[in-house]
Amino acid sequence: LQGLVLAHHGMVVWAEDAAQCYRRLLSLVRRAEDYLATREPDESVFGTVISPALPPAERAVAAAWIMPVIRKALGGTDKVILHHDHSPWVMDILSRADFPGLARKGVATPEHILRAGRLPVILDLDAAGDPQALVVAAEEQLAEARRDYLAYHHRHAAPDQEPLEDWAKVVLIPGVGMVTAFKDKRSAQVAARCYRAVMATLAGAETLGGFNFLPEEEVFLFEHWPLERRKVEEAVARERKNFLLPRHIVLVLGGASGIGEAAAHRFAEEGAHVAVADLDGERAAQVAAAIHERFPGRATGFTTDCRREEAIADAVQQTVLEYGGLDTLFYTPGLAPRFAPLSRITRDDIQSQLDVHYIGALLAVRHAAAVMTRQGLGGSVICSVSKAALAPGREAAAYGGSKAGLQHALRTAALELGPEGIRVNSINADQVETPLFLEFAGARAAARGITLEQQLAGYRDRNALGVSLIPARAVADLAVLLASELFRFTTGDIITIDGGLPEAFPR
Known part of the structure; x- marks a missing residue:
C-alpha cells in the first residue's frame, strides 16, 4: 500500500x-x-446545444443590462466587483442542455467553495429580448436563488448563525456568459478561473462515470469554517478603516489630464475601481496603466468623445462590463473658450461650449443615472462647473453660459434623482494648475498685452487667501469626499475651491 x-x-x-x-x-x-x-472528455457530455451564444454586440448589451442587477443581489452591506467571462469555451458549455443540472451538484473541491461559492446561480433568461423584461426576470430569479440559499442556511445553521453576505460568487447566464463576484477585480477573475476548473472537472467526471460532491451538511460546515470567515471579516474591517471608497466603481470623463487625472488616482487610492475616459484615448490608457501599476486590476482607460451621445453611452457600458456597475460619475471635460464680445460671438462658439460643458454633461448624467437606478445602490454624480457658473467674465458669454446652465440643470437632477438615493453635486474650482487653465490664462494675458506671470499675479491678488495656482490634487480630494459616505446627506450643492473669490461666492 x-x-x-x-x-x-x-x-x-x-x-x-x-x-x-x-x-x-x-x-x-x-x-x-x-x-x-x-478518456478525454469533451463538451458533448453536457448534452446538445439549446442556448447558443448571442453575437458579441448583443451579448455586451445584455450583460450591461444584467450585471448591475447581479451586483445589487450579490452585494450585502459591502459592495462587490464583477467579472464577465464570455470566452468561447465557457459559452459553449453554458449553451448545453444538461449542464445546469450537473452544475447544481456542487463544485470540484472544498477549496472551490471558498473561491467560487457552494453553487452557481443559473439564470434562465431571454437574453435577446426586451431589456426591461430582461432586468425584471433577472431580479426575480436572483431573488428566488436567495430564498433557496436562505432555506439551505436554515436547514443547517445554529439559532444565532447569520446567513452569509457573500452567499453566491458565480452567476451563469446561457447566451451571455459567466459573471463572478468578489471584493475586487482580480479576486473576481480568480473566481472565474476556479469555476472554469469546476467545469472541466464536471466534464471529466461525467466521462468517467458521474460527478458527486460532499453532502450538503458538510458543505455548510466548510462554508462557515471559522478561520476562513475570520479572514473575510478582518479584510472587510481593514477596507472600511483604511479607505473612503472600498469596492466603489467610478467613471471619470475627462480623465486624461488635469483635475480628471488627479481624481482618477485619488479615487483609486481610496479603494475604488476606476474607468478613465477621454477624447485623448492614448493618454487615458496611460493614466489607467499608471494606476494599474500601483493597484493591479483597478483601472481601465479608453477613448470617449463627450460631444457624441453614443460615445458617452458606450463609456458607461464599458465601465459596467469591466466592473459590473457604477457608483460615481465624475464629469470634468473642458474646452477652452474663444474670447469674443457679444457683438462678434458666433453660433459655433456657443454650440461648441454647450456640446462639451452642458449637453455632454447632462447626457452623461442621464446614462450614468440609468445604471445607478437599475443597480439600486444609490450613487453620486459630481460635475466640475468652475467659477464661470457663478461669476460673469468679459468676452466669455458662451463659456460662462454653458457652465451656468449646467449648474442649474444639476440642481434639477438632484431633485429628480434623490428618491433613487443618487446625489448630485458640483465643484466650483478656479485657478487650478491644469493645462486647460494655463491655456485660458495665457489667452487672457495675450488679450491684455501682459505676461502669463503678470496674469497669474492678478489672480492671486483678487482672492481672499492670496492663492496663485491650486494643485489639481486638491480638487481631486474634494471629489473623493463628495463621492464618499462622509457626504451622504449632501445633494444639490456647489462647493468652491478657489482661494476665496468674493464674486464667485455661492449665493
Whole structure:
C-alpha cells in the first residue's frame, strides 16, 4: 500500500523519506493522467446545444443590462466587483442542455467553495429580448436563488448563525456568459478561473462515470469554517478603516489630464475601481496603466468623445462590463473658450461650449443615472462647473453660459434623482494648475498685452487667501469626499475651491 485517495479531498502518499515520497506522488499522478488521457472528455457530455451564444454586440448589451442587477443581489452591506467571462469555451458549455443540472451538484473541491461559492446561480433568461423584461426576470430569479440559499442556511445553521453576505460568487447566464463576484477585480477573475476548473472537472467526471460532491451538511460546515470567515471579516474591517471608497466603481470623463487625472488616482487610492475616459484615448490608457501599476486590476482607460451621445453611452457600458456597475460619475471635460464680445460671438462658439460643458454633461448624467437606478445602490454624480457658473467674465458669454446652465440643470437632477438615493453635486474650482487653465490664462494675458506671470499675479491678488495656482490634487480630494459616505446627506450643492473669490461666492 503506497497511498490513499480520499474522496472529495485528494490523495495522500507515504514513503521512507521526503524525496521518495515526492517521487511516489508524481508517479501516481502520472498514472492517473495517463488513464484520463484515454478518456478525454469533451463538451458533448453536457448534452446538445439549446442556448447558443448571442453575437458579441448583443451579448455586451445584455450583460450591461444584467450585471448591475447581479451586483445589487450579490452585494450585502459591502459592495462587490464583477467579472464577465464570455470566452468561447465557457459559452459553449453554458449553451448545453444538461449542464445546469450537473452544475447544481456542487463544485470540484472544498477549496472551490471558498473561491467560487457552494453553487452557481443559473439564470434562465431571454437574453435577446426586451431589456426591461430582461432586468425584471433577472431580479426575480436572483431573488428566488436567495430564498433557496436562505432555506439551505436554515436547514443547517445554529439559532444565532447569520446567513452569509457573500452567499453566491458565480452567476451563469446561457447566451451571455459567466459573471463572478468578489471584493475586487482580480479576486473576481480568480473566481472565474476556479469555476472554469469546476467545469472541466464536471466534464471529466461525467466521462468517467458521474460527478458527486460532499453532502450538503458538510458543505455548510466548510462554508462557515471559522478561520476562513475570520479572514473575510478582518479584510472587510481593514477596507472600511483604511479607505473612503472600498469596492466603489467610478467613471471619470475627462480623465486624461488635469483635475480628471488627479481624481482618477485619488479615487483609486481610496479603494475604488476606476474607468478613465477621454477624447485623448492614448493618454487615458496611460493614466489607467499608471494606476494599474500601483493597484493591479483597478483601472481601465479608453477613448470617449463627450460631444457624441453614443460615445458617452458606450463609456458607461464599458465601465459596467469591466466592473459590473457604477457608483460615481465624475464629469470634468473642458474646452477652452474663444474670447469674443457679444457683438462678434458666433453660433459655433456657443454650440461648441454647450456640446462639451452642458449637453455632454447632462447626457452623461442621464446614462450614468440609468445604471445607478437599475443597480439600486444609490450613487453620486459630481460635475466640475468652475467659477464661470457663478461669476460673469468679459468676452466669455458662451463659456460662462454653458457652465451656468449646467449648474442649474444639476440642481434639477438632484431633485429628480434623490428618491433613487443618487446625489448630485458640483465643484466650483478656479485657478487650478491644469493645462486647460494655463491655456485660458495665457489667452487672457495675450488679450491684455501682459505676461502669463503678470496674469497669474492678478489672480492671486483678487482672492481672499492670496492663492496663485491650486494643485489639481486638491480638487481631486474634494471629489473623493463628495463621492464618499462622509457626504451622504449632501445633494444639490456647489462647493468652491478657489482661494476665496468674493464674486464667485455661492449665493
